[in-house]
Amino acid sequence: MKSEPDTFGINDLYNKPDRTEHWDGVRNYQARNMMRDDMKLGDQVFFYHSNCDVPGIVGIMEVVKEGYPDFSAFDPDDKHFDPKSDPEHPRWIMVDVKYLRTLSRTITLKELKDKEELADFALVRRGNRLSIMPVGKDQWEFILSLE
DNA sequence: GCCAACGTTGGC
DNA sequence: GCCAACGTTGGC
Numbered sequence: 001m002k003s004e005p006d007t008f009g010i011n012d013l014y015n016k017p018d019r020t021e022h023w024d025g026v027r028n029y030q031a032r033n034m035m036r037d038d039m040k041l042g043d044q045v046f047f048y049h050s051n052c053d054v055p056g057i058v059g060i061m062e063v064v065k066e067g068y069p070d071f072s073a074f075d076p077d078d079k080h081f082d083p084k085s086d087p088e089h090p091r092w093i094m095v096d097v098k099y100l101r102t103l104s105r106t107i108t109l110k111e112l113k114d115k116e117e118l119a120d121f122a123l124v125r126r127g128n129r130l131s132i133m134p135v136g137k138d139q140w141e142f143i144l145s146l147e
Numbered sequence: 148g149c150c151a152a153c154g155t156t157g158g159c
Numbered sequence: 160g161c162c163a164a165c166g167t168t169g170g171c
Contacts, residue, residue: 128164
């Protein structure tokens with residue numbers, strides 16, 4: 001899962017009560033579908049810092065609540081308000097994630113791009129702007145072996 | 148249903 | 160700040 005550290009970085013998650021936060025504001029159907037269908041309780045997730053000096057994977061979190069309506073879409077004052085979504089027919093979904101740990105160093109996008117083993121990893125494929133993307137088991141283990 | 152215009156993302 | 164790569168919107 002990507003987030004801009006200027007907006008919400010891994011330290012912000014760490015400082016939340018219970019080190020837990022709902023991942024609201026995702027307004028992309030592919031990403032929504034992953035939160036709705038694929039992300040299960042206990043699944044581990046990489047925290048990726050985007051749009052910053054050193055983009056890369058900085059930590060690990062865990063899904064502690066499976067997909068449920070993103071209520072930020074219901075609030076006209078919210079930046080992510082969507083008039084087409086309402087509590088009866090919620091259009092957008094979020095999950096809750098909990099901080100597990102910060103990596104001993106940032107595994108940078110640059111080095112991820114250089115690895116033959118990650119040629120199929122969605123993050124390093126050209127033009128991919130999805131804010132949430134799947135990580136295969138082998139990819140997960142390989143990435144962690146770089147730490 | 149097509150497609151041009153426009154907005155957003157995010158690396159650089 | 161630039162710009163490539165998309166996703167969305169809306170006219171037709």
